[in-house]
Amino acid sequence: MSAAEAITRRTTYRDAVRDGLRQALLRDPRVFLMGEDIGRYGGCFAVTKGLLEEFGEARIRDTPLSESAFVGAGIGAALGGLRPIVEIMTVNFSLLALDQILNTAATLCHMSGGQFPVPLVIRMATGAGRQVAAQHSHSLEGWYSHIPGLRIAAPATIDDAAGMLAAALACRDPVIIFEHMNLYNSQGELTAAAASADLEHAAIRRPGRDVSLITYGASLFKCLTAADQLAMHGIEAEVIDLRVLRPLDAKTVIESVQRTRRAVIVDEGWRSVGIAAEISARVMEQAFYDLDAPVQRVCSVEVPVPYAKHMEEAALPQVAQIVAAVASMFNHGQ
Amino acid sequence: MANEFRMPSLGPDMEAGTLVAWKVHPGDAVKRGDVVALVETDKGVIDVEIFATGTIEKLLVEPGTHVPVGTVLAQLKNGEASSEVPAPPAPASSPETVGAPQVTVHAAVQPPAARHQRISPAARVRAHALGLNVDSLRGTGPGGVITLDDVSKAGRANAKRANSPSEDQVHDMRRIIAKAMTRSKHEIPHYYLSIECCFSRAQGWLDQHNAAVAIEERLLPSALVLKAVALAARAMPEFNGFYKDEQFQAAADVHAGMAIAMRGGRLVAPAILNADRKPLAVIMSELRDLTTRVRSGHMRAAELALSTITITSLAEEGVDLLVPVIYPPQVAIVGCGSIVERPWIVDGLVQPARVMTITLAADHRVTDGRAGARFLRHVHDSLQSPEKL
Amino acid sequence: MNASELDQRVLQIFLSIAADVDPQQLQRDVPFRDQFDFDSMDTLNFAIGLHRTFGIEVPQTDYRELSSLGSTIAYVDRQLAAAHA
Numbered sequence: 001m002s003a004a005e006a007i008t009r010r011t012t013y014r015d016a017v018r019d020g021l022r023q024a025l026l027r028d029p030r031v032f033l034m035g036e037d038i039g040r041y042g043g044c045f046a047v048t049k050g051l052l053e054e055f056g057e058a059r060i061r062d063t064p065l066s067e068s069a070f071v072g073a074g075i076g077a078a079l080g081g082l083r084p085i086v087e088i089m090t091v092n093f094s095l096l097a098l099d100q101i102l103n104t105a106a107t108l109c110h111m112s113g114g115q116f117p118v119p120l121v122i123r124m125a126t127g128a129g130r131q132v133a134a135q136h137s138h139s140l141e142g143w144y145s146h147i148p149g150l151r152i153a154a155p156a157t158i159d160d161a162a163g164m165l166a167a168a169l170a171c172r173d174p175v176i177i178f179e180h181m182n183l184y185n186s187q188g189e190l191t192a193a194a195a196s197a198d199l200e201h202a203a204i205r206r207p208g209r210d211v212s213l214i215t216y217g218a219s220l221f222k223c224l225t226a227a228d229q230l231a232m233h234g235i236e237a238e239v240i241d242l243r244v245l246r247p248l249d250a251k252t253v254i255e256s257v258q259r260t261r262r263a264v265i266v267d268e269g270w271r272s273v274g275i276a277a278e279i280s281a282r283v284m285e286q287a288f289y290d291l292d293a294p295v296q297r298v299c300s301v302e303v304p305v306p307y308a309k310h311m312e313e314a315a316l317p318q319v320a321q322i323v324a325a326v327a328s329m330f331n332h333g334q
Numbered sequence: 335m336a337n338e339f340r341m342p343s344l345g346p347d348m349e350a351g352t353l354v355a356w357k358v359h360p361g362d363a364v365k366r367g368d369v370v371a372l373v374e375t376d377k378g379v380i381d382v383e384i385f386a387t388g389t390i391e392k393l394l395v396e397p398g399t400h401v402p403v404g405t406v407l408a409q410l411k412n413g414e415a416s417s418e419v420p421a422p423p424a425p426a427s428s429p430e431t432v433g434a435p436q437v438t439v440h441a442a443v444q445p446p447a448a449r450h451q452r453i454s455p456a457a458r459v460r461a462h463a464l465g466l467n468v469d470s471l472r473g474t475g476p477g478g479v480i481t482l483d484d485v486s487k488a489g490r491a492n493a494k495r496a497n498s499p500s501e502d503q504v505h506d507m508r509r510i511i512a513k514a515m516t517r518s519k520h521e522i523p524h525y526y527l528s529i530e531c532c533f534s535r536a537q538g539w540l541d542q543h544n545a546a547v548a549i550e551e552r553l554l555p556s557a558l559v560l561k562a563v564a565l566a567a568r569a570m571p572e573f574n575g576f577y578k579d580e581q582f583q584a585a586a587d588v589h590a591g592m593a594i595a596m597r598g599g600r601l602v603a604p605a606i607l608n609a610d611r612k613p614l615a616v617i618m619s620e621l622r623d624l625t626t627r628v629r630s631g632h633m634r635a636a637e638l639a640l641s642t643i644t645i646t647s648l649a650e651e652g653v654d655l656l657v658p659v660i661y662p663p664q665v666a667i668v669g670c671g672s673i674v675e676r677p678w679i680v681d682g683l684v685q686p687a688r689v690m691t692i693t694l695a696a697d698h699r700v701t702d703g704r705a706g707a708r709f710l711r712h713v714h715d716s717l718q719s720p721e722k723l
Numbered sequence: 724m725n726a727s728e729l730d731q732r733v734l735q736i737f738l739s740i741a742a743d744v745d746p747q748q749l750q751r752d753v754p755f756r757d758q759f760d761f762d763s764m765d766t767l768n769f770a771i772g773l774h775r776t777f778g779i780e781v782p783q784t785d786y787r788e789l790s791s792l793g794s795t796i797a798y799v800d801r802q803l804a805a806a807h808a
């Protein structure tokens with residue numbers, strides 16, 4: 001059953017991503033998957049389980065452990081007219097392919113005067129919270145969002161997990177899709193809206209009049225929980241899911257802040273020089289005179305993500321901190 | 335005297351006023367244009383600006399005191415002529431030396447040491463729109479910062495005070511109007527001229543303009559009329575100024591007063607300064623600002639005392655013709671009736687047109703009907719080319 | 724946003740431009756003009772307030788919809804519904 005004709009059904013984020021991949025493979029013979037352990041093993045997060053059996057080795061390709069090599073091969077395939085979807089296990093390992101991504105994928109179209117677009121899609125897991133320690137837990141979405149020539153997607157909902165891939169494949173620029181590893185087991189409704197997921201707009205996941213919580217990825221659900229708690233104190237928080245980190249949908253963010261006059265940015269990346277800093281700057285540039293309080297940021301503590309569970313939790317943005325950051329703007333809880 | 339600050343005259347008929355509050359303390363540096371006191375007159379509480387630059391030495395009058403115009407309220411040290419450009423203030427602190435890189439990322443914002451009142455940007459914008467002096471507000475936000483909510487509440491409280499006039503205030507306002515209008519009719523030999531002005535082009539241009547621009551930039555017909563009158567006043571300075579001591583003194587600048595009704599039966603005519611030289615967009619935004627401040631009870635002294643010519647409109651009250659009464663010591667006033675649909679003959683054909691009757695009342699001691707006719711014609715012609723206003 | 728929230732927000736905007744009106748005395752469905760002096764400048768300021776708060780365009784031709792508190796609330800409700808449709 002395709003996302004387009006889906007009537008609402010309950011599923012997991014993992015199955016929703018797989019559904020998106022299957023639809024892409026069925027729809028377009030140029031589409032193929034490539035990555036470490038995605039075939040026989042079914043992917044290290046089991047996203048591609050069963051696809052090898054259904055589509056065969058030519059289209060579901062296990063690769064050697066060399067990110068630089070298989071991302072480079074993906075770029076070549078995209079230039080050659082195919083529509084490769086490359087999986088990198090986690091964003092930490094993607095740094096081995098950063099040269100290919102930045103110096104080749106993101107620049108070729110510009111350097112060739114538009115003659116050689118690179119319609120490559122790279123999926124990678126990101127984020128912390130599963131006790132896999134510093135080398136598997138970082139959120140480097142901000143690094144990639146810095147690079148002109150790329151489009152950066154961060155699906156948080158089931159619909160986006162299933163639907164953003166189609167928009168990514170339709171794009172002539174390289175697109176990186178960040179899937180937060182904590183989300184794979186999350187459950188929710190897959191609806192017909194998945195078919196219209198775009199790579200342009202942020203989404204207001206909960207309307208509210210008093211403060212804008214601006215976030216993306218798995219932090220969305222922490223923000224929604226925080227908003228529920230704030231509502232009990234009479235503070236109506238609007239929750240914005242950025243969805244796309246490059247290009248940023250500043251319009252939705254600014255219009256929200258102009259209504260609520262307060263902004264808190266929740267970002268699992270490190271605080272300094274990150275996405276939260278960028279959004280804060282945009283708010284300052286475009287909505288300064290509408291602000292009723294300084295912009296707040298709730299981000300990860302600036303350490304490599306710890307292994308020990310209690311320390312890992314302490315290092316990441318949590319609901320209590322979001323609530324506290326909002327309360328500090330209202331003089332509550334003093 | 336440059337080193338004394340006196341109870342100002344906030345209108346030709348003001349004889350005395352009550353000092354409501356000081357906005358400065360002894361030792362404060364002030365410069366031309368700073369609001370230093372709130373003074374209550376029959377027109378409401380008004381922010382009074384100082385026209386000298388110096389340091390406040392001594393406050394001589396306690397808040398709550400009713401004193402005649404001209405009473406010395408405060409003494410200044412180093413008072414100097416107001417046209418001087420004040421020396422730039424000494425830098426508050428030496429620039430930070432470049433040293434070790436800053437490691438702290440969570441540096442808390444320290445409240446500035448000065449008695450500078452902290453206020454959020456949104457609250458500052460709202461306070462400005464409402465004409466509220468931020469120093470008089472109490473902040474309830476984190477660390478005592480003034481929030482938007484504080485300003486909104488103060489604005490409502492203030493407006494309620496200023497604009498739910500007591501019977502006395504209404505009575506005083508009537509008395510002031512009575513005095514000014516009686517003096518006008520008693521002293522000024524008015525003559526009146528009217529012109530029917532086709533407003534179709536102007537209206538069409540307005541509609542087109544308003545549909546094309548952002549909502550904040552939309553214009554009202556009164557902005558056009560005010561600009562047209564200001565241009566006529568510049569072209570014909572004998573309508574722009576004051577009749578004092580048996581002679582006419584033309585004003586150097588055109589400060590066009592706009593009669594604005596306050597809810598509850600009061601009327602004031604604050605000025606758009608240099609209206610002849612301002613683009614329509616600026617005139618419109620100042621009109622909006624003035625109306626808001628008049629109705630929330632915050633006018634500035636200069637705006638009330640400086641009008642050199644006045645425009646008054648009953649365009650929204652459904653009357654055809656308004657024959658206005660000059661506000662002394664001015665020498666001319668322009669009244670606008672409603673914009674109504676009328677048969678209009680163009681090239682021998684009758685067509686529907688939007689028509690506004692504009693009436694000039696002018697002082698016969700200063701000008702004659704022929705000059706008045708030219709003045710009205712000038713206003714009329716300007717309104718036929720709204721895009722040039 | 725539920726109906727009473729919408730009511731409150733529209734009332735807040737109204738009071739910010741007509742700060743001197745007592746909200747207790749304001750009658751929801753009686754035209755503003757019949758309750759107190761309310762002119763085109765007030766209407767324009769009201770439209771600007773609605774635009775800033777709700778992000779809706781209020782073209783000049785829709786000003787007549789803003790004649791009373793009740794009609795304004797109904798108008799904003801329709802505009803918001805149309806925007807989300």
